[in-house]
Amino acid sequence: xxxxxxxFAALCAMACHPGTGARADSTNMEPMTTDSxxxxxxxxxxxxxxxxxxxxxxxxxxxxPYDSISLRREPCFGTCPIYEATLYRDGRARYVGTRFVERxxxxxxxxxxxxxxxxxxxxxxxxxxxxxxxxxxTYTDQPGATLTAHRSPGGTKSVSDYGYVGPVELWALREIxxxxxxxxxxxxxxxx
Numbered sequence: 634x635x636x637x638x639x640x641f642a643a644l645c646a647m648a649c650h651p652g653t654g655a656r657a658d659s660t661n662m663e664p665m666t667t668d669s670x671x672x673x674x675x676x677x678x679x680x681x682x683x684x685x686x687x688x689x690x691x692x693x694x695x696x697x698p699y700d701s702i703s704l705r706r707e708p709c710f711g712t713c714p715i716y717e718a719t720l721y722r723d724g725r726a727r728y729v730g731t732r733f734v735e736r737x738x739x740x741x742x743x744x745x746x747x748x749x750x751x752x753x754x755x756x757x758x759x760x761x762x763x764x765x766x767x768x769x770x771t772y773t774d775q776p777g778a779t780l781t782a783h784r785s786p787g788g789t790k791s792v793s794d795y796g797y798v799g800p801v802e803l804w805a806l807r808e809i810x811x812x813x814x815x816x817x818x819x820x821x822x823x824x825x
Contacts, residue, residue, distance in 0.1 A: 674757070680747065693746055700722050701720065701782075703780070703781040708732070720752070726742040728740040728741075728814065728817075751809070752809055759802040759805065761803075762787055762790050766791065768792075769794075779791055
């Protein structure tokens with residue numbers, strides 16, 4: 634169980650201190666050089682600052698390139714967690730737990746602008762939009778997950794990973810997503 638916090642910490646550090654790597658093309662993002670010699674799009678530069686002034690949060694959120702990011706964990710032959718969660722650029726978070734999870738039913742919460750921006754940055758940095766649409770193990774009864782991102786511009790991209798045989802970048806994005814979900818203060822809703 635130590636794996637998730639360590640992976641989350643390592644990748645969050647990458648978000649704040651990027652090196653070189655793949656960048657998504659966008660006309661509204663100007664790259665800037667960091668102290669470590671890498672580049673970071675200007676839309677993400679606030680990540681190196683520990684806080685965003687309250688009056689700037691809405692403006693910062695509006696510049697982020699992803700409208701929403703979702704993760705769906707799918708069933709296996711066993712007790713694999715089954716849920717779907719969506720994080721939205723405006724800060725909303727929605728979670729629907731089905732089986733083998735702490736929260737069953739529909740829940741809502743709020744994701745911080747820093748967490749959402751770090752996840753968006755990593756989607757770009759790790760080349761999510763260029764990944765193949767699916768990865769699949771050749772054996773059966775395995776867990777699966779689908780990560781979906783709605784990017785403006787860029788459209789919608791979903792990558793499914795049956796048996797968790799996809800690249801380490803996809804694993805890292807799922808781990809980060811789950812780490813963010815663990816920090817959301819969830820409130821049960823009446824809608825199912």
